[in-house]
Amino acid sequence: MPEIKTPPAAAPAPWLNAPPIDPQAAPSTEPPADPLAELRDIHLPPEVSFWPPAPGWWIVAGLVVLALLGLAYLEWRRRQTLSYRAVKALEAIGQDHARYPDSRAVAAEAAVLIRRVVLSRPGRAEVAALTGEAWQGYLAKGKAGVPADIRAFLAKAPYLPPQAPASANVDRTALVASLRRWIKANA
Template identity: 40%
Template sequence: MSPDALAGLRDYHLPEPMPWWPPAPGWWLLALGAALLALLLWLRHRRRRAQARAPLLALRELARLRERWQRDGDDTAFVRELAQLIRRYAISRWPADDAAGLTGADWRGYLAQKCADAPAPVRAALDGALGEAVTRWPYQPSPAQTSTELDPADLAESAAALLRHGAAGTTGTRA
């Protein structure tokens, strides 16, 4: 070999530094995954917050119903609105369940299942007058005249106990 053959070689050189933008595809995937995780966590937090607020809002609505009943004295309207309130409460408290379509004994059983860990007076009310008030009485022409058990003040107290039990966070929520 002649020394002239090596004379044409250049000295070693470092490659150009990597630009910081645009990032490599792996960083894009990581950023997308982090954004999706943040969105899912935010949606979960929002759902749990709404479920936690449901009993408090229902208690406020129950207070309005009581005031209207004391002002008007219409037992039938009170029972119907109370049944609607309990159903709306259950739908907002446990949105993953199919509570909206339940009627009669199925609806009553659903409430009993969700309140299985409730205090004894709440469970007794669901087995008695409150259970009748949410399953049967709203669909009768005049529940105040057809039932001797109907006492709107007791129903309101039972419903308030049920809702306070939900506000305490001890009802079976699905995470």
């Protein structure tokens, strides 16, 4: 008959071989080992870099650039207006003491400028023919109307001879200031 093989005996469990606990033995005075002492320190993430910025900052930068471009366009459009150009021409006339030495010369050149401004507006056919009192009445209209003494001087200044005594009665800066107000309101 054939022999039957039996499996080897299993090794006894290690806790079975442990010494028995003596309830009367003195307790250990050593504190139990600190389990936290065995932990490693926290691993901190790297610092956030300055560049490249987050997508939100790119959007803000783009909006700022668009706003600046929009403001530049609006300024460019403002400088293309008749009012801006006429005021700049009037200021150049007022500051050029070599070509326009007295108020008569300033008023004569400003009268031409005012006529050009008026002729560039709608209804120019009616206004182009105005002279004398009718022209002075037209300059008096509106909240930025030209004062009476400056209107009268402006109407006759192109026809006065150089160094006319009437030009001493009108202040050059008051003339330019009142015409600047009129241009800004009417151009």
